[in-house]
Amino acid sequence: MTGESGKGAGASPARRRGPSPEKTARTRAAIVEAAMAEFLERGYSASTMAGVARRAGIAKGTIYLYFPTKEALFAGIVRDIVTNPLREAEEQEIGPDETVADYFRRTLVPVMRRIESGGRAAVARLILAEGARIPVLAEVYRQDVFLPLIEHIRLHAARAVKRGEAGGEILARHPHLLLAPLWVGMVNNGVIAPQHPVDIGALFEASLSLIFR
Amino acid sequence: MTGESGKGAGASPARRRGPSPEKTARTRAAIVEAAMAEFLERGYSASTMAGVARRAGIAKGTIYLYFPTKEALFAGIVRDIVTNPLREAEEQEIGPDETVADYFRRTLVPVMRRIESGGRAAVARLILAEGARIPVLAEVYRQDVFLPLIEHIRLHAARAVKRGEAGGEILARHPHLLLAPLWVGMVNNGVIAPQHPVDIGALFEASLSLIFR
Amino acid sequence: MTGESGKGAGASPARRRGPSPEKTARTRAAIVEAAMAEFLERGYSASTMAGVARRAGIAKGTIYLYFPTKEALFAGIVRDIVTNPLREAEEQEIGPDETVADYFRRTLVPVMRRIESGGRAAVARLILAEGARIPVLAEVYRQDVFLPLIEHIRLHAARAVKRGEAGGEILARHPHLLLAPLWVGMVNNGVIAPQHPVDIGALFEASLSLIFR
Amino acid sequence: MTGESGKGAGASPARRRGPSPEKTARTRAAIVEAAMAEFLERGYSASTMAGVARRAGIAKGTIYLYFPTKEALFAGIVRDIVTNPLREAEEQEIGPDETVADYFRRTLVPVMRRIESGGRAAVARLILAEGARIPVLAEVYRQDVFLPLIEHIRLHAARAVKRGEAGGEILARHPHLLLAPLWVGMVNNGVIAPQHPVDIGALFEASLSLIFR
DNA sequence: GATGAATGAGGATTCATTCAT
DNA sequence: AATGAATGAATCCTCATTCAT
Incomplete structure (x- = not known):
């Protein structure tokens, strides 16, 4: 709930003094976006409030009207970043005659291919x-991305077992195996x-x- | 040997004046240990040279007698921690009748099991x-750990192919696959x-x- | 304009928020004056930014809002002190019936006499x-003071030659001679x-x- | 009296324990020479005791056996540096029929030409x-070099006056004028x-x- | 005498945060 | 609400000096 864009969508005809709510929302959005870019590019420590402000095209002091400290800004932003990129894939249904292997191939491969763009x-x-x-960082990631994905894998692994598809057993026992290539890849391509x-x-x-023979 | 002073590995019989070599070795060890703890606990940016010195029970300036910069200290530590354990595994010979799968099982599994201890x-x-x-960090890791290991894997994958052992082909094409479990594991257990x-x-x-059927 | 922040010379009518321009001008002036005193009193190396700040009655960090480095501050100060007084002399026109000797006497002698006041x-x-x-120091001095002055002398020496005034020749060949008394004087009175x-x-x-007989 | 090389030249047959006096003298000389080079090259503040030691091929601590502080080292060295390069010229006698102008030309010009070599x-x-x-620095220079030279000039200027040689008057009144070219030159060539x-x-x-018409 | 490891005060610079305007 | 000048604690690094060997 970090990016909420206003106080009620209805047209409140009572004009307020000072900047309009839209202006405020826009400022907030600019901060969030700038901070996101800054933190992703430089990491937490190396990012500066001045840098965020510059990127957002506002004054340093303004940030403090929206976030009380640098850490609060960081935590707030992270929630925005770590939306599950895989949710879309998880929400897709498996076809009645589709093997689990095919299902994963159909839904996950495209996501994997796209995983590196967008930072x-x-x-x-x-x-x-x-x-x-x-x-809070790891927490958010675990709750919103990691565990759901593992659960998703485990679920379909169980289905594969039930259907007698090869590889179900091992995946049911080691659901992390399916994610392994993703991490080596990100690590290799991103840093090492x-x-x-x-x-x-x-x-x-x-x-x-390999898993599904 | 990047950025350390390295007082010559050979035993120079030239009598030293001043503090004994044991003393300096102890000082160096104290720095390394303290820095290790500090960096692991706080990360690089949040660690301070003063903190390392305090932990090591020495003066700030002393660190600079052994490592020219904070960065060099960091890189030095990383090398110390990370390099050695894998080298040991790589240096083991494959037996004449041993399959590549068995070889990897014999040499790498123990290392993997120990990988989490010692930080x-x-x-x-x-x-x-x-x-x-x-x-320099990624550089050290890439040169000293990652690439040698990949090469090691590739080499034995080729051997497996030549011997007609199953799985050789795929490992030869995707040597990173063998390291994948390691990374998911470290990421999962260490942070997420x-x-x-x-x-x-x-x-x-x-x-x-899976790989070797 | 080397290394100063220089907030735009044009009068930008855009209303400023925050402290008034007068305030900042005053701060800047305080820094310049304090730095001048500090550098003149202690020399470059022995001067400290903290000392300048203390003298100016401001915080250390504030200096860096106006000058990016100690060196830039130094160069800025030097320029302020050194540049202007001679320019004034150089800008004076020679009268139609005035000999070059008289011209120099009229325009330069007063400057020379004042050269020691104001540090x-x-x-x-x-x-x-x-x-x-x-x-950068010598650079500033050379570009802003020395070379223009030498050029100025050379120019008028040439005029003296053309008019057949005695001494033109020698001054045209050795323009530095005219400045020689200045330097012995400064060195003698200032240090030796x-x-x-x-x-x-x-x-x-x-x-x-002597030069003009 | 900084460079004295031993305690009595006679062969003291009583062997002393420890290093010989010659060794000590050599060490001292090495320090002096190294410090000289260091200070001339970098100035006082930018010179380091470590740099001097390195140059002299000795340990840092050793310097402190000969000079109690950096400042003492500096002051000691300076005396050695500032030997009057003009003494030789000053000691030359003027010929009975030689004009003062010729005398100065004969004795000083060569010195001037050599003045820039040797730092x-x-x-x-x-x-x-x-x-x-x-x-103490300026003091030494003034006493050993500057004043004697000025006096030397004044003396011969008086002689020129007595003999009715042109230029004597002005030089008697402004002896510094004769040194002026030297300073502009050194300043111009050395720094500006x-x-x-x-x-x-x-x-x-x-x-x-010019002076002597 | 000689050494050089160790010390720690000190210095330039950065940056999160405040607050008068 | 917005600004940005001002603050000063905190950080990395240097170097004169000491002292155990």
Whole structure:
């Protein structure tokens, strides 16, 4: 609930003194967006309030009208960043005759391929970096992204077992295996060896083939 | 050997005046240990040289006799923690009748099981966190750990192919796959969900079984 | 304009929020004055930003709002002190019937006589002292003071030659000769023998008489 | 009396424990030489005891066996540096039929031409730089170099007056004038415009010609 | 005498935060 | 609500000086 854009959508005809609510909302949005970019690009410590303000095109002091401290700004922003990019994939239904392998291939591969654009690796880095010190960060990520995804995998693994599809057993026991290629890929491409990126999609498909024979 | 003073590894028999070599070795060790703790606990940016000195029970300036900058200290620590354990595994020879799968099982599983003790996961977190902004970090890790390991895997994958062992092909094409369980595990256990740790060793064995049928 | 923030010389009619322009101008002036005193009194290296701030009655950080580095502050101060007084002399026109000797006597002697008040000699000392190590210093002095003055002298020497006034030739060949009394004087009075000051003005006039017979 | 090389030249047959006096003298000389180079090259503040030690090929601590503080080292060294380079010239007798102008031309011009080699400009800079803060510096220079030279000039100017040689009067009144070209030259060539050096010898000769018609 | 590791005060610079306008 | 000048604590790093060996 960080990005709420106003106090009731209805046209409140009672004009208020001072800036309009829309203006305020716009300012807030500018801060959020600027902070997002700043934190993703530089990490928490290396980001400066001045930098955020500059990016947002406002004065330093203004930020403090919306967020009491740098840490509060960070925590607020993170919630916005860490919306589950996989939710869409999770919400897709499996077809009646579709194997679990095919289902994962159909719904997850495209997401994996897109995972690196939009600074997803940067987000991962952010969470890994500050997660231990700013617990809310890891917390949000775990609750909104990680656990649901693991649960999703476990669920369909159970289905595969029930249907007698090969690979169900192992995935049911080790649902993390399905995510493994994603992390090696993000780590490799984002930090360790950006010069020699691996194809996360291909890695994922290879892994999928292995699991489901 | 990046950025350390490194007083010559050879035993120079030239009599030293002043403090004994043991003393300096002890000082150096104290710095390394203190820095390790500090960086692991707080991350790079939030750590201070003063804090390291305090922990080590020495003066601020003393650190600079051993490491020219904070960055060099960081890189030095990372190397110390991360490099050695894997090298040991890589140096083991494969037996004449041993399958590649067995070889990996024999040499790598123990390492994987030990990977989390001694703050290995924490170091990984550090590298991911700061690697993008402190290039020397990712550099050290890439050169000393990552690439050698990938090469090691590729080499034995080729051997598996030559011997007609199943799984060789896919591993030769995607050597990163073998490391994938390690990373999900470290990420999961170290940051995202330390309350629900996965068994990295088991994950790795499962993955190995999948790859080599 | 090297290294100063320079908030736009044009009168931007855009209403300012926050502190008034007068206030900032006053702050800036306080910094300049304090820095001047500090540098003249202690030299560059021995001066501290904290000392300047204390003298100016402001916080350390405030200085950095106006000058990005200690070096820039130094260069800025030097320019302020040194540049203007000679420009005034150079801008004066020579009269149609005025000999070059008279022109120099009329325009330069007063400047020479005033050269020691306002810490001019101290500045010269600063430039000589630090010029070799802080190149921007010598640079500023050379570009803003020295070369223009030499050029000015050369120009009028040429005029003297054309008019057949005695001394033109030698001055055209050695324009530095005209400045020589100034430097002996500053050096003698400022450092070597302040107890036995020489009269720079008199020295200059004597030199002028010699050159122009 | 800074460079004295031992305790009595006679062969004291009583062998002493520890290093020989010659060794000590050599160490001291090495320090002096190194410090000289260091101070001339970098100035006082920018010079470091470590740098001096490195240059001298000894340990930092050793310097303190010979000079109690950095300042003492500086002051000691300066005396060695500031030996009058003109003493030789001053000691030459004027010939019975030689004009004062010729005498100066004969004895001073060669010195002037040599004045820039051997870091003379650097010495001047050193004295100007620190003279105000370390009074002994200017003091030594004044007593050993400056005043004797001025006196020397004044003396011969008086002689020129007595003999009715032109220029005597003005030089008697303004002896500094004779040194003026030297200072402009050193200042110009050493700091302000090393790229456009003036020929100090030529400048001096021109000045001499002017003074003595 | 000689060494060089150790010390710690001190200095330039940054930046989150405040507050008068 | 918005501004941005001002603050000063905090940080990295340097270097004269000491002293155990």
